[in-house]
Amino acid sequence: MFRSVEEVEEALRRESYLPDRGLATAIFLALRMGRPLLLEGEAGVGKTEVGKTLSRILGAELVRLQCYEGIDASQALYEWDYARQLLYARALQAGEVGVAERVSELYGPEFLLERPLLRALRAGAGAVLLIDELDRADDEFEAFLLEVLADFQVTIPEIGTISAAEPPAVVITSNRTRELHDALKRRCLYHWIEFPDLEREVAIIRLRAPGASEPLARSVAETIARLRELDLVKPPGAAEAIDWAQALSHLGAESADGQAGRETLGWAVKNREDLRRVEAALGD
Amino acid sequence: MIETLTRFGRALRDEGLDSGPGRIADFCRAAALVGPADLYWAGRATLVGGGEEIPVYDEVFRRFFGATPKGEQHRPIRGPVVVETERRRGLASPVELLREKSFSRCSREELAALAKLMNGLTLTIPARRTRRLERARGGRPDLRRTLRRSFRTGGEPLELLRRSRRRRPRRLVLLLDVSGSMDAYSRALVLFAHAALRGHPRWDAFCFGTRLTRVTRALAGSDPDEALRRAAADVVDWDGGTRIGESLKRFLDDHGHGGLARGAVVVICSDGLDVGDPELLAEQMARLARLAYRIVWLNPLQEDPAYEPLARGMHAALPHVDLFLSGHSLASLEEVADALARL
Numbered sequence: 001m002f003r004s005v006e007e008v009e010e011a012l013r014r015e016s017y018l019p020d021r022g023l024a025t026a027i028f029l030a031l032r033m034g035r036p037l038l039l040e041g042e043a044g045v046g047k048t049e050v051g052k053t054l055s056r057i058l059g060a061e062l063v064r065l066q067c068y069e070g071i072d073a074s075q076a077l078y079e080w081d082y083a084r085q086l087l088y089a090r091a092l093q094a095g096e097v098g099v100a101e102r103v104s105e106l107y108g109p110e111f112l113l114e115r116p117l118l119r120a121l122r123a124g125a126g127a128v129l130l131i132d133e134l135d136r137a138d139d140e141f142e143a144f145l146l147e148v149l150a151d152f153q154v155t156i157p158e159i160g161t162i163s164a165a166e167p168p169a170v171v172i173t174s175n176r177t178r179e180l181h182d183a184l185k186r187r188c189l190y191h192w193i194e195f196p197d198l199e200r201e202v203a204i205i206r207l208r209a210p211g212a213s214e215p216l217a218r219s220v221a222e223t224i225a226r227l228r229e230l231d232l233v234k235p236p237g238a239a240e241a242i243d244w245a246q247a248l249s250h251l252g253a254e255s256a257d258g259q260a261g262r263e264t265l266g267w268a269v270k271n272r273e274d275l276r277r278v279e280a281a282l283g284d
Numbered sequence: 285m286i287e288t289l290t291r292f293g294r295a296l297r298d299e300g301l302d303s304g305p306g307r308i309a310d311f312c313r314a315a316a317l318v319g320p321a322d323l324y325w326a327g328r329a330t331l332v333g334g335g336e337e338i339p340v341y342d343e344v345f346r347r348f349f350g351a352t353p354k355g356e357q358h359r360p361i362r363g364p365v366v367v368e369t370e371r372r373r374g375l376a377s378p379v380e381l382l383r384e385k386s387f388s389r390c391s392r393e394e395l396a397a398l399a400k401l402m403n404g405l406t407l408t409i410p411a412r413r414t415r416r417l418e419r420a421r422g423g424r425p426d427l428r429r430t431l432r433r434s435f436r437t438g439g440e441p442l443e444l445l446r447r448s449r450r451r452r453p454r455r456l457v458l459l460l461d462v463s464g465s466m467d468a469y470s471r472a473l474v475l476f477a478h479a480a481l482r483g484h485p486r487w488d489a490f491c492f493g494t495r496l497t498r499v500t501r502a503l504a505g506s507d508p509d510e511a512l513r514r515a516a517a518d519v520v521d522w523d524g525g526t527r528i529g530e531s532l533k534r535f536l537d538d539h540g541h542g543g544l545a546r547g548a549v550v551v552i553c554s555d556g557l558d559v560g561d562p563e564l565l566a567e568q569m570a571r572l573a574r575l576a577y578r579i580v581w582l583n584p585l586q587e588d589p590a591y592e593p594l595a596r597g598m599h600a601a602l603p604h605v606d607l608f609l610s611g612h613s614l615a616s617l618e619e620v621a622d623a624l625a626r627l
Contacts, residue, residue: 022329025318028318029314029318030329032317033314070413082427082430083427086427086430089431093438093440138414176334178574179541179574182541185302189330190329192328192334
């Protein structure tokens with residue numbers, strides 16, 4: 001367990017994630033207080049990456065629950081393996097199964113399909129549960145999730161209650177396509193991840209795109225910062241900056257403003273209207 | 285120290301943040317864990333519940349503890365991407381005069397006749413597909429029930445049962461501008477609301493000018509005249525000024541956030557002539573857009589084909605509107621009904 005915010009910063013850095021002070025503090029507090037950490041921010045600022053990195057730091061298994069519209073408990077928690085149950089029932093009928101094994105076994109643990117939430121509960125502190133893009137799931141799912149996160153236990157009627165001895169670390173991400181419920185927010189610690197400032201962006205690029213030289217990384221970071229000022233539909237995130245720097249270094253370019261930069265602009269700007277806008281703005 | 289932290293939490297609550305006793309307790313624990321240097325971040329993690337709350341937090345923090353730590357500049361939050369706004373004009377069709385006649389030129393008698401016609405107008409909006417599956421004739425196989433059923437026949441699954449997503453009706457919320465500038469239309473629109481709400485116990489209607497009044501109750505009952513009288517008695521700011529942003533904020537604070545607007549179709553009837561702060565309006569529209577399923581804006585000024593949404597308020601609101609229609613006559617309202625069914 002971490003004893004200070006500095007230790008968290010240090011550990012994240014060792015895993016090639018450069019946090020700002022606020023994020024490190026929020027992670028430290030979430031772990032110490034045993035609370036889920038809710039991360040919001042524009043796409044591409046590294047929300048999902050936090051969960052992945054955290055699992056590496058803690059030496060824990062990453063259990064990822066990707067949310068989507070219409071996700072329900074049978075996809076998030078558990079499901080019975082009906083096909084196998086049917087086969088088993090047939091075998092029972094044909095007398096191929098011993099007398100000792102009775103119908104009740106149809107709902108035994110071997111027919112239970114584990115989904116991410118159940119897996120995380122069983123692994124307890126040995127897992128980091130990453131609930132990705134929760135805003136895509138609907139209200140009911142959020143309410144269901146709140147229940148699970150409140151006491152880290154679930155009851156499966158046929159088997160009994162399963163609870164985590166020590167709750168797993170939980171990271172929730174949202175892109176704010178819809179407002180999450182206040183009850184869920186109250187349950188969580190919150191951090192809004194900003195786009196990195198110039199120096200941190202340069203450091204991130206150098207760390208993640210080792211082929212890029214310092215001047216190239218700086219030039220990419222500066223251009224990306226300018227792009228973010230343009231009020232684009234989709235401003236480029238850190239992921240775009242890294243990809244772009246990588247692409248430019250493969251082409252042997254020294255900066256992002258030249259011919260190569262123009263030709264590879266699609267790595268940073270991925271929307272047609274945005275591209276047009278950027279081309280016009282970079283023209284002058 | 286705890287006392288200062290608690291007062292700080294309360295001050296945030298006064299500014300509209302959701303910092304109840306539970307959160308303040310979290311904040312105190314967090315502050316103790318990280319030490320004074322990171323007090324700012326301890327509060328950010330425990331007392332803030334959304335990016336848009338950060339500027340308020342920063343301001344109150346500065347008031348209590350001096351400077352905020354130098355960090356990454358907080359950029360204003362952009363609203364979620366909205367479905368591209370669709371604009372349509374009323375199609376001229378030589379049907380009954382009254383149906384086409386603008387509400388602004390209707391006499392009292394004509395309005396009464398229209399009220400009757402409006403009763404024939406039924407609004408339907410698409411149901412919400414919930415995550416729950418229910419038994420159905422078609423859809424994906426329901427193996428759970430198929431298996432259970434097979435026990436009746438000695439483990440032989442004779443019948444494949446199916447299930448599909450359950451549908452639940454969505455809520456519709458009407459927000460009617462009854463300020464002075466809407467004078468020519470507001471009575472007809474209240475009649476429209478009366479007709480719309482019939483048969484939909486969970487739907488709601490509000491009137492606003494400078495303040496917000498819930499008129500759902502007043503509009504209940506079958507007699508449109510009576511409903512109009514009751515609504516007019518309840519709404520004290522009828523024919524007054526307009527503060528759309530503030531009214532919308534009131535709606536969201538008091539009703540919308542609690543669930544009224546969540547997943548709902550919100551229909552705003554207003555000319556968008558706002559004396560309030562357009563920035564506030566844009567902010568509240570963004571908030572509404574995140575909660576609501578679709579936002580429909582009816583602006584009767586659109587009956588003039590040359591109309592362009594240049595008014596500051598209208599301009600600020602438009603990026604968050606999914607469907608921008610007129611609603612100045614019965615024919616136009618029928619068009620609205622059509623569009624709602626296809627949302």
